[in-house]
Amino acid sequence: MIQYTQTAVSTRHTSIVYQNLFFLNFSEFDLHPDLLDGIDALNYTTATPIQEQAIPIILAGKDLIGIAQTGTGKTAAFILPIIDKILDSNEANYTQALVIVPTRELAVQIDKVIQAYSYFTGVSSAAIYGGSDGKAFAQEKTALTGGADILIATPGRLLSHMNLGYVDFKRLRFLVLDEADRMLDMGFMPAINSIIGTLNPNRQNLLFSATMPPGVMKLTKNILDNPEMIKIALSKPAEGVSQSVYMVNDHQKIDLIARLLSGQEGKRILIFGSTKTSVSTLYHKLRSRKMNVAQISSDLEQDQRNQVMLDYRNRNIDILIATDVLSRGIDIDGIDLVINFDVPRDPEDYVHRIGRTARAGEKGLAVTLVSPKDQPRFVKIEKLIDKKIERMPLPDGMRETQPTSTNNSRDQRPKQQQRSPRSGDPQPRPPRSEQQPRLPRTATTEGGAAKPEGEQNRNRNRRRKPRNKSGESGAVKS
Secondary structure, eight states: OOOOEEEEEETTEEEEEOOSOOOOBGGGGTOOHHHHHHHHHTTOOBOOHHHHHHHHHHHTTOOEEEEOOTTSSHHHHHHHHHHHHHHHHTOOSSOOEEEEOSOHHHHHHHHHHHHHHTTTTOOOEEEEOSSOOHHHHHHHHHHHHHTOSEEEEOHHHHHHHHTTTOOOOTTOOEEEEESHHHHHHTTOHHHHHHHHTTSOSSOEEEEEESOOOHHHHHHHHHHOSSOEEEEOOOOOOOTTEEEEEEEOOGGGHHHHHHHHHTTOTTSOEEEEOSSHHHHHHHHHHHHHTTOOEEEEOTTSOHHHHHHHHHHHHTTSOSEEEEOGGGTTTOOOSOOOEEEESSOOSSHHHHHHHHTTSSOTTOOEEEEEEEOGGGHHHHHHHHHHHTOOOEEOOOOTTOOOOOOOOSSOHHHHSOGGGSOOOOTTSOOOOOOOOOSSOOOOOEEEOTTSOEEETTOTTOOOOOOOOOOOTTSOSSOOOO
């Protein structure tokens, strides 16, 4: 039995904070043998905290609010029990689960996860998203009318299909809203409300979000029935991420990045920009310097985006420049360096961005360029992660920016009132000799683990096999 501690009850929601949990083997959830075969084939044995907490609640048929970050395993937390319940129903030819997500990348990623887990089950899925051609639209229509078991859809694209009159969700059993806060930020709530109004009212509702802004809280009150709430604490950056920051003016950023990338050939590098304009500008500047670089943003057609991601995954591209659309949707291991061309507007997006490196216990670097106007945002990031990030010196010839201050009356005096240097005053520090900016290094401790510098001294065949309640078939071996 899972042990947990209940905290204060808020309005209709029972808030549950799980602490000091032991990790369960997937076989202990009494999942369908075919589903366990898929989990075992992927070499997964133990559940993550969000999976350990959410799966029993979903299997019990309760509505759920899950406050959890990307990278915690939350996709499997709702997909596994949904597949299990679909297998138990032994029904076909209609859509039983709808997962609504904010981006195409996330829709594709979840669809691939479902295909992997359900490989031995016969459960089908399809991703519905915009930006593709007429042929893809026709294929999506086939999935919608043919009754794919699980649909993963972006709100706008799904609503386009629904407005044509051939979509029927009156028998839908499960609704999942994933990354609800991001969908709120992107203005999808009117579309989501329109979709929800057409669904089977007797369904199970699951909502996952990294944060709970008022708009998301309002949504939960409108669509969820006496839900339980699970909170997973904000994931701090992985210990393997060596973080650093350069204080730099906006006009210096491209030159600094070019210097940072010098000598990094062959490494997998991901650069985030907050706007499509900054991504495009940086892409063309680096490409003009003969760097192996590509860009990705919502301006690209879906086929182009897919090709860019395939090239990046296969290491045909060294450097990928992207907007925050990829900060939660990219699932590629082996990224060596993440660079924030600018400071993200939301401090939690910083955690998502740099979380693309140092995955699965590996090591990685994360560098952020902070201009004077971005310094207040960066202060919020350091407060969020409870860490002072190492400031790196700029290379020779690049003037450093100073932290903004409102208390230095001397700096606020008119220029003509500043006294002139005197003969006895200390002389200015000579220019630094290094020609390239320094990236933080990693060193190896006695145990062999790397440690950041500065811390070294510290088809569907529907005849499915029946569930074996004795647990003798399909159990994951520990």
